[in-house]
Amino acid sequence: ILPCESDFPSIFIYGHTSSGKTYVMQTLLNTLQLPHVFVNCVEYFTSRLLLEEILMQLQSCCSEREQTSHVHCDTFNDFVRLFKQAVVSRELEDQTLYIVLDRAEQLREMEANILPAFLRLQELTDRNVTVVLLSEIVWELFRPSIGCFEPFTLYFPDYSIGHLQKILSQNHPPEYSADFYAAYINILLGVFYMVCRDLKELQHLAALNFSKYCEPVVRGEANERDTRKLWKNIEPHLKKAMHTVYLREISSSQWESLQRDDGEPGQLKGLSAHTHVELPYYSKFLLIAAYLASYNPVRTDKRFFLKHHGKIRKTNFMKKHEKTSNHLLGPKPFPLDRLLAILYSIVDNRVAPTANIFSQITSLVTLQLLSMVGHNDQLDGPRYKCTVSLDFIRAIAR
Amino acid sequence: MASDQIRNKGVNVTDHDLTFRSLSEVLQNNITPYIALLEAKDCPGIKNLMQKLMGQLMNCYIDVDSSEDEDYVQVSHNRIRCSMTSLINWYEHVTKKPDSETPSKKRTSSSRHWQSPPVVVVFKDMESFSTKVLQDFIVISSQHIHELPLVLIFGIATSPMIIHSLLPHFVSSLLCIELFQSLSCKDHLSTIIDKLLLRASFPFKLGEKVLQVLINIFLYHDFSVQNFIKGFQLCIVEHFCSQPVSVLCCQLVDAKKRADSLSHDQCENIRKLPSFRRYVESQVSEKQIALLTVDTYLKEITQKLLEDLHVYHENYLSVLRCLHVFTSFLPKYPLGKQIRELYCACLENQVWETEEYESSLQLARMLNKSDLVTMLQQCVEIFVSSSGKEFDNTVEKLKEFLTQFQKLEEEAFQEQDVSVSSQKELQKKTDLYHLQKTLLELKESRRSKKLTKFEMLRFEVVDYIDSLVRNYLVPANHKTLHEIMYFNTASVLREHLNAAPRIALHTALNNPYRYLKAFSTVVMGAEGPNADAASSDQVDDIIHARFIRAVSELELLGFIKPSKQKTDHVARLTWGGC
Numbered sequence: 018i019l020p021c022e023s024d025f026p027s028i029f030i031y032g033h034t035s036s037g038k039t040y041v042m043q044t045l046l047n048t049l050q051l052p053h054v055f056v057n058c059v060e061y062f063t064s065r066l067l068l069e070e071i072l073m074q075l076q077s078c079c080s081e082r083e084q085t086s087h088v089h090c091d092t093f094n095d096f097v098r099l100f101k102q103a104v105v106s107r108e109l110e111d112q113t114l115y116i117v118l119d120r121a122e123q124l125r126e127m128e129a130n131i132l133p134a135f136l137r138l139q140e141l142t143d144r145n146v147t148v149v150l151l152s153e154i155v156w157e158l159f160r161p162s163i164g165c166f167e168p169f170t171l172y173f174p175d176y177s178i179g180h181l182q183k184i185l186s187q188n189h190p191p192e193y194s195a196d197f198y199a200a201y202i203n204i205l206l207g208v209f210y211m212v213c214r215d216l217k218e219l220q221h222l223a224a225l226n227f228s229k230y231c232e233p234v235v236r237g238e239a240n241e242r243d244t245r246k247l248w249k250n251i252e253p254h255l256k257k258a259m260h261t262v263y264l265r266e267i268s269s270s271q272w273e274s275l276q277r278d279d280g281e282p283g284q285l286k287g288l289s290a291h292t293h294v295e296l297p298y299y300s301k302f303l304l305i306a307a308y309l310a311s312y313n314p315v316r317t318d319k320r321f322f323l324k325h326h327g328k329i330r331k332t333n334f335m336k337k338h339e340k341t342s343n344h345l346l347g348p349k350p351f352p353l354d355r356l357l358a359i360l361y362s363i364v365d366n367r368v369a370p371t372a373n374i375f376s377q378i379t380s381l382v383t384l385q386l387l388s389m390v391g392h393n394d395q396l397d398g399p400r401y402k403c404t405v406s407l408d409f410i411r412a413i414a415r
Numbered sequence: 416m417a418s419d420q421i422r423n424k425g426v427n428v429t430d431h432d433l434t435f436r437s438l439s440e441v442l443q444n445n446i447t448p449y450i451a452l453l454e455a456k457d458c459p460g461i462k463n464l465m466q467k468l469m470g471q472l473m474n475c476y477i478d479v480d481s482s483e484d485e486d487y488v489q490v491s492h493n494r495i496r497c498s499m500t501s502l503i504n505w506y507e508h509v510t511k512k513p514d515s516e517t518p519s520k521k522r523t524s525s526s527r528h529w530q531s532p533p534v535v536v537v538f539k540d541m542e543s544f545s546t547k548v549l550q551d552f553i554v555i556s557s558q559h560i561h562e563l564p565l566v567l568i569f570g571i572a573t574s575p576m577i578i579h580s581l582l583p584h585f586v587s588s589l590l591c592i593e594l595f596q597s598l599s600c601k602d603h604l605s606t607i608i609d610k611l612l613l614r615a616s617f618p619f620k621l622g623e624k625v626l627q628v629l630i631n632i633f634l635y636h637d638f639s640v641q642n643f644i645k646g647f648q649l650c651i652v653e654h655f656c657s658q659p660v661s662v663l664c665c666q667l668v669d670a671k672k673r674a675d676s677l678s679h680d681q682c683e684n685i686r687k688l689p690s691f692r693r694y695v696e697s698q699v700s701e702k703q704i705a706l707l708t709v710d711t712y713l714k715e716i717t718q719k720l721l722e723d724l725h726v727y728h729e730n731y732l733s734v735l736r737c738l739h740v741f742t743s744f745l746p747k748y749p750l751g752k753q754i755r756e757l758y759c760a761c762l763e764n765q766v767w768e769t770e771e772y773e774s775s776l777q778l779a780r781m782l783n784k785s786d787l788v789t790m791l792q793q794c795v796e797i798f799v800s801s802s803g804k805e806f807d808n809t810v811e812k813l814k815e816f817l818t819q820f821q822k823l824e825e826e827a828f829q830e831q832d833v834s835v836s837s838q839k840e841l842q843k844k845t846d847l848y849h850l851q852k853t854l855l856e857l858k859e860s861r862r863s864k865k866l867t868k869f870e871m872l873r874f875e876v877v878d879y880i881d882s883l884v885r886n887y888l889v890p891a892n893h894k895t896l897h898e899i900m901y902f903n904t905a906s907v908l909r910e911h912l913n914a915a916p917r918i919a920l921h922t923a924l925n926n927p928y929r930y931l932k933a934f935s936t937v938v939m940g941a942e943g944p945n946a947d948a949a950s951s952d953q954v955d956d957i958i959h960a961r962f963i964r965a966v967s968e969l970e971l972l973g974f975i976k977p978s979k980q981k982t983d984h985v986a987r988l989t990w991g992g993c
Contacts, residue, residue: 034585060555062461066498217588298635373636380637384573385542 026139027148027166029121029156032173034215038151041173042117052107053115058123064131068096071116075103093134097141104144113145121150125159133165140166178210185223193231200244201230208255222258229254299364300377301413304403306359307387308410311348311403315355350390350400353378431570433641434597435539438568447532449506455543461551468536469502499555503562506534533564541569542577550586557589600638601753604630607640608755611647613736615729618664620891622903623762625650629908630755649911654902659684663717663899667725674717682710685717685896694720694895720896726805727894733801734887735761737794741880742775744786749775761888767881779877784820787873791817809883816876823869 030038046053054074061067072088090096104114116138118124124132134141135148148168152159156170176184182202189198205223213219230251234240296304356378381387382401390400439450451471458464510531538544556565567590571577578587612620621629629646633639655661659681663670677685685691686707695706705712739757742750749771751757766772782790795813798806891897 057555057558059551060499060558062551070498070500221588297633297638300636373632377636383540383543385577386573 026146027136027150027168029150029152029159029168029170030173031152031155031170033175034153034217037176037216038173039119042149042151046115046117051115052112053117055117055119057119059120062123062127064093064127065091067127067131068093072096072099072103075100075107075114093130100142100146101144104142104146111145113147115147115149117149117151119151121152122154122159124150129161129163132159133161133163136166136168175214176216178206181210181214181216181219182206184216185219188220188223190227198227200247201227204230204248204251205255208259212259226251226255226258296413297377299374300381302360302364303356303374303377303381304386304405305410305414306356306363307351307381307401307403308348308405308407309363310351310356310359348402348404350402352400356401431539431572435537435570439535439537442535447535449509449532449534450537451535452537452539454539455545458544458548461548464548464552465498465502469505472502472534473505499559499563503559506563531564533566535566535568537568537570539570541571541581542573544581546581546583549581550583553582553586553589600640601634603640604633604643605753605755607643608758613732613754613758615725615732618666618670618725618728618900619651619654620728620901621647621650622891622901622905623759624905625903625908626755626759626762628905630759646908650902650908653904653907657904657907658898658902660688660899663721667721670721671718674714674721677710677714677717679710682713685713688896688898690892690895690897717896721899724894724896724900727889729801730805730887731889733797733806734883736797738880738884738888740790740793740797741779744782744790745775745778749778762890764890766888766890767885776877776881779880780873782873784823784869787876788817788820791820791876812879816872816879819872820869823872826868 030042032038043055045051046055054071056067056070056074058067061070068090069088072090076088088099090099116135118135124135135150138148139146150168156168182199185202185206186195186199189195202223205219205226209219209222213222230247233243233246233250238246357374360374378387378401382389386403386405387401388404390402435452439452442450449472451468453464453467457467538549553567556563569578578592582590611617612626629643629650632646633643654664662681663673665673686695695703698706706716735758736754738750738761739754742748742757743752750760750766760766760769760771791813795810795817798810798813891901
């Protein structure tokens with residue numbers, strides 16, 4: 018990006034996660050000492066907060082003063098006026114001011130005039146200002162329906178494997194040589210590049226596994242150039258780590274303490290080991306009944322749950338629609354009475370219709386195992402839908 | 416990376432409030448004074464979350480930050496912008512304070528020693544939060560983690576996998592997660608039963624049926640310890656209200672004093688108790704007459720019987736624990752894994768007549784040595800810690816068993832030589848006929864072999880434990896005057912606890928007059944303490960009119976309709992939603 022930006026009133030930069038957009042912008046602006054305002058749109062979630070923050074940063078932008086007085090700004094009109102005043106008072110008229118809005122997709126959620134106004138800011142304020150929008154989403158999804166000034170779009174591509182290698186190798190700890198670390202990164206990328214190309218994730222993995230890689234050198238069994246031994250040591254470890262690449266199973270501090278104690282990795286159970294949910298007896302039956310009610314069509318109820326059922330004649334309609342399995346279509350809503358009827362028929366002993374059963378249904382909804390469908394003012398009967406999968410039900414039914 | 420901890424709780428949603436409050440108290444006392452508790456129903460959006468958070472942290476009232484109807488001309492210093500920057504400024508302001516204070520001021524908490532105590536935010540019910548709110552909050556706070564050290568605690572009722580379903584990858588990668596699991600609710604239940612019922616210091620005890628009802632509600636319905644406690648409190652209230660002799664259910668010293676001062680009516684009550692009648696029939700005829708007529712003699716006997724009951728309880732509990740230790744080593748737990756199951760089994764009938772007891776004795780006769788030794792040691796500890804001299808003999812006997820087991824170890828080496836020599840015989844070369852003969856002889860000798868010393872000792876131990884059980888674990892029904900201590904009317908409890916709303920409404924609607932009375936008490940209670948009006952039996956006319964109007968409105972809305980039975984009675988129309 019070249020400094021002569023006054024031709025472009027607005028720039029839109031997009032790229033995948035961790036393709037370096039924010040980092041590049043910040044380093045560039047800081048290194049070239051350009052006057053800029055950097056704002057994250059997620060943090061200032063209303064337009065008022067956003068505009069006030071821009072003005073406040075502008076106040077402290079080129080001056081050494083730390084005290085910033087509170088600025089009031091409600092509408093974009095006020096913002097334009099105050100902005101003009103601020104630029105004049107900071108004597109920035111001959112320089113281009115940059116306003117960088119990170120996570121710009123949040124701008125779409127704010128009032129409808131914010132995004133088009135920012136894109137035309139240069140025209141509205143009649144000053145040298147460029148608005149840079151950083152986002153992960155393509156411009157086509159941003160375009161408001163009323164039309165706006167099209168920004169200059171710039172795409173940041175993902176890093177290739179060579180780039181990743183270079184970037185990761187720069188973080189080597191000072192005790193070891195750069196070559197040693199580069200060899201380690203090579204191995205790491207070879208294993209993980211197929212699965213994961215996210216720079217942040219790879220950095221995390223590199224940091225986690227490096228101490229295990231260095232173990233033979235630390236113990237004195239091998240020196241830095243013994244690549245075969247190092248590979249043999251680290252290979253099963255990396256294979257195990259592959260299973261949990263994107264999941265934050267255990268925290269890095271726990272991992273480090275584990276390495277220090279040299280304990281068995283199997284002892285420390287990560288998040289995915291705890292999948293079992295303890296439910297009271299009737300709640301389990303309620304959930305199973307809900308699952309059956311969601312996934313079985315109504316006409317089969319009579320057949321499954323009554324002792325003397327007749328045969329169900331297949332009509333033409335049913336023959337056409339038999340192909341789609343209900344599991345693929347997702348759960349269907351069912352009324353409360355049907356749930357209770359199924360419950361009474363699957364529980365062996367008599368269940369008294371006490372208030373406890375009803376309150377259990379509500380707590381299952383709170384736990385998001387069931388979900389309520391329909392409006393709250395439908396007094397006739399609430400309808401529910403079962404939101405858990407077949408594996409979960411099987412685990413409970415044991 | 417932000418720091419975050421997860422607490423895995425159980426399904427009993429009602430109990431979590433207390434747990435979180437006690438957790439925040441502990442944290443406040445030891446680590447940091449800045450704690451905020453957040454619930455999902457208060458935080459539908461990120462703005463409300465920030466408002467709530469700042470309100471709790473700053474202990475001040477924040478006006479709702481609505482942009483529609485406010486006057487921006489006047490700026491009151493109470494209105495604080497609820498954004499992260501103001502939170503950070505506040506935090507810096509607050510943590511800078513300790514430097515300027517003189518050391519003579521009181522140090523309330525050890526957090527003063529920390530330069531920057533972390534801010535703890537507790538999300539009480541994680542599953543109910545909307546994902547957008549959580550994501551935004553975590554992203555925002557991770558940007559400022561250096562200025563504002565934040566620790567998040569998530570209360571999870573189902574399983575930690577919900578973190579993966581609630582938070583997308585880019586958010587959960589910002590968190591450093593550690594998992595903490597609280598005790599399962601069944602453990603809590605066992606602790607409560609242990610502390611309340613299995614102590615000799617509390618004279619009130621529950622009968623078997625009642626205990627079963629409470630445990631069933633816990634296990635089958637809601638896993639809620641608070642409900643169990645409420646049920647228990649209900650039992651206490653019922654017992655003391657409905658049973659007139661429960662005046663003697665207190666500590667032994669007080670009970671004796673009260674027994675001295677019983678009135679004649681109360682003595683009659685005691686005479687009517689079925690267990691007392693059984694006792695009277697077992698006495699000699701002169702004593703019978705004396706018991707039934709002379710009050711002073713009755714009081715003496717009552718005091719003696721109360722003391723007996725007290726001693727019985729103490730012994731019962733020690734032997735019960737010993738039996739539990741014994742059966743917890745057996746495979747498949749015939750008498751139940753937890754002490755409460757054993758307690759229920761022993762309460763209802765003579766446990767030594769049950770099949771499970773037989774099978775557990777048989778299994779015990781096959782235990783191995785190390786298990787037996789551990790078990791005996793634990794029993795010794797239990798009996799040593801029980802008060803009174805009753806169990807001194809028992810302790811002696813058990814210690815004797817232990818020393819005998821130790822002696823056996825030394826003798827075991829000698830026995831090995833005998834078996835080795837028989838092995839050597841087999842290995843010599845023989846032909847088929849001789850081999851058959853030797854094997855048959857070995858089998859014979861094994862059948863008629865005397866039991867080894869270890870096996871004999873094992874038999875002795877098991878028989879001794881059996882005798883203890885038969886002596887001391889007599890069910891309470893067989894003891895006289897047990898009705899004083901034990902509450903056993905399970906039907907009353909069931910009625911109160913298992914609310915069946917449909918039945919209640921049905922009975923109410925069939926007899927509207929009762930409903931009217933209830934309506935009037937509710938209305939008058941809501942309108943303020945008009946104590947004079949409340950005491951009158953006749954229902955106020957205005958309230959009567961209101962009731963009739965309410966009924967006709969319900970009829971108009973279609974909820975009820977007049978039934979054909981009587982002029983006044985109405986029937987309920989809609990059954991959904993209860």
